[in-house]
Amino acid sequence: MNPLGWAGYGAQLGRARSKTGGDESVSWERRGDAVAISFDFRFLGGSVGTATGDLIEEAFTEAGAEGLPVVSVIATGGSRMQEGMASLRQLQRISGLCARHAEVGLPHVSVLCDPTTGGIWASLGAGADVVLAVPGAQVGFAGSRVRPEADLDDPAYTSEGQFAAGAVDLVVEPAELGGVLGALLPLLMGGDLRPASVPRVLGATDLPADGWSAVERARDPRRPRAQAYLDDYFSARVPFSGDRAGGVDPGMLCGIGLHEGRSVVYAAQTGTANTPAGFRTASRVVRLAERLGLPVLTLVDTPGAANDAAAERAGVGPAIAELFGTLAAARVPVTTLVVGEGGSGGALALASPDQTWIAPDAYFSVIAPELAAAILKRDPAQVRATADQLKLRPQDLVELGVVRGIAGP
Template identity: 40%
Template sequence: MAEREHPADWERCAGCGALVYGKRWTRTLHVCPDCGHHGRLTAPQRLDQLLDPGTAEPLGAVPALHDPLGFVDSRPYAERLDRARADTGLDEAVLCAAGTVEGQPCVAAVMDFRFLGGSLGCGAGALVTHAARTALDRRVPLVLVTASGGARMQEGVLSLMQMAKTAQAMAELDEAGVLTVSVITDPTYGGVAASFAALADVILAEPGARMGFAGPRVVEQTTGETLPEGFQTAEFLLAHGMVDDVVPRVGLRPVLGRLLGLRTPTGPLPPGDADAILRAADDLAGCDPWQGVRLARHPERPSTLDYVRRLVDDFQELHGDRLTEDCPAIVAGTGRLAGTPVVLIGHHKGGSDLGERRRRNFGMAGPAGYRKANRLMRLAAKLGLPVVTLIDTPGAHPGPAAETGGQAAAIAENLRLMARLPVPVVAVLIGEGGSGGALALAVADRVLVCANGTYSVISPEGCAAILWKDARAAPAAAASLRLHPGDLLGLGVVDGIVPEPPDGAHRDHAAAADLLEAAVTAALHELIPWDPERLLADRRARFHRYGTGDRTGPTAADWSQS
């Protein structure tokens, strides 16, 4: 007769109530195989899951007050601490260790909700700060895994001070150029959400994890409002621009490995191909500007994600502006282009599918898109990574929501930031380069245009309607605006032209990607060895001379010989 399984061999899913066999529960990392609900992990379990086997190096204890107020409610706080320590086997609500994730070194600070609800008190704050300073000393990334109900009331205002203390530690890592990553687990509220959890360079969240300053019951009781479905969940936060991505637990290690492996490019670079970029306007003589406009707008022309899929290894898309939303017209993330770590940002029109093109606003970004780009460029500057932008937009989104959201200010902020980025910036007009919406990603050290790309202050139709009083004069306006790549090169607005397959990039995406990769690699090969002072001085001189009649500065010959 078969031995009856003990009830302890089964776990009940908190999401759907299903019973899951214990060994299967362990294999799925406490994720329900029926509904996908992510069960809570203890801090030791989390470290075991994240760090490579055998690499965990526990960080020692740090001094902290443990009962600063002598607080007593129905029980003395000291007794509550003793009980939490006995129940969890931990000294505090945070467990810290150094180790590696997919071979990449890091320091991890992991919260345990079992310990007084993961509340942030003096001891927890001291441990998070200690982990941050260890990461600073070792110059390795800091990974924070959060689970907390908020500040620890029994420690009064001193628990409040831990928010500022940990935020200060995060600022020190920013100043030193050390990557920080938060992993939001369920729940993350109050003082933790409003300090170190929200200050990381990259914020990942597990599916269904909730994060907010005030809990939903407090919000409803205070405002009297009925909250929307999924309020404060990871998916809600992603849609509203607050987190970079929602990552299932099984996929967390690979994502972290990609992020932790980002390094400032060092050592010899692969040689650039001087012939990958056309530098003479005569190379495109005889082309019709209006035909070029039509090809730049072709719905089957490759856009940013098409190029990313073919050219960028280990691409990790990052979302959101941390304020309001994630703009789908701008794609941004990190990866490796021809082996070089880069931050890549670009407009994405959505391909030939009309529904997807509408969802992407036809590549017309709103303020959140430009703020997302701004955030990623600041991350590039912090980590010393080159920036590559792919520009393909009719222009910035002109709707009332964009205007009330601060469209002009968002574009202006990008222009100012890009003018002072201390890292190489290469911009490529891969399709349409429409007005300020294009320029917001094009204040660069090297500006290239594809052979059928355009760059203009206004669309030919718009120009024709205003000046010719007849939209049918668009072909004439296209010629007069001199938006053709050969004209742009002659005006000094672009540095070179990226060749395309015969009859246009839409005919052969793979060949177009190869040509683009060769051109961008050649530009990066030249720029990466430059120090920030040289980059900034050259960029300043470049944009200063536009419209002055002064054509001094690096020539095509200087570029090819540098």
């Protein structure tokens, strides 16, 4: 394969084949219940040419025919210069294969090794449903030979940097990759469309006497938070991280877990004011659940969306709108439990339109009582009375038809 007639290319290929014992920079095989694509960096820097594209297409075709997930273990410098645009066009081809694989409800997991740069990072790697990376790997669209000299050692071009920027779900030690993949792949393949059950209540079981009591109980630092609910609900789980747009919000816990023998995708607020990255990450995992045909569990607990200037510049309004739209359009069942504060649109955005329950030590309100009083130009002394008027207690919300019921222990 020498579409440009590149002088000496045939000899380069011959030396690479002698060195590696392989025909190309990529090979694939069926390993258990998955199809694995493996890159060999020793073969012309793991670069991608037309024959490489053929092999990747073979792998996805086999996976699609057998109904299997694909795992791409990547180590590459990008496109192969000796094949010019014929090489670069493989990125479109590979992206099309990934898209068709997703369309039929099959997952794709990428594993980023050292290095993962160029177009393969921007197609096969970053385009996967779940992205894992080994520590210290060079990961970036710009390889070390083409990035600005001032940025050569910038940590942005590493696994850890990409994780911090929301482009990688987990950084995993090489010795632990087998265990993580062994847990993750069955979860991605192991669901059905029965709704997720409502988590049992871990905190108070009695109901608040008045509105302000409901607010105080929801804000109590001793109240169980999302982490406790997830630990109690799932027998195993794998976290996902990042919005794939440059952001991570630790106040939005997302991932997939095993509950009573089947897979459930989750998005859970931790009691903080969520940033745009948090809402976009939640949208991302709900869309993944949609593609894979998995039920979704959401846990609501936020005083409201972040309202600072940084949140506005990052698009908090559009991010919330995206999550509202994603949940409204979801064809998979979404179950919601309000476990703490339910403050305004930042809370409602994560709530199922028709399958929302509430814990006895939680509240749900158009806005926090203090802010409602401020909007109404009331004296701060009227905050408690305002909380009563808002009808934000669990029992009030059931009576209003806002929630389906109050969860029990």
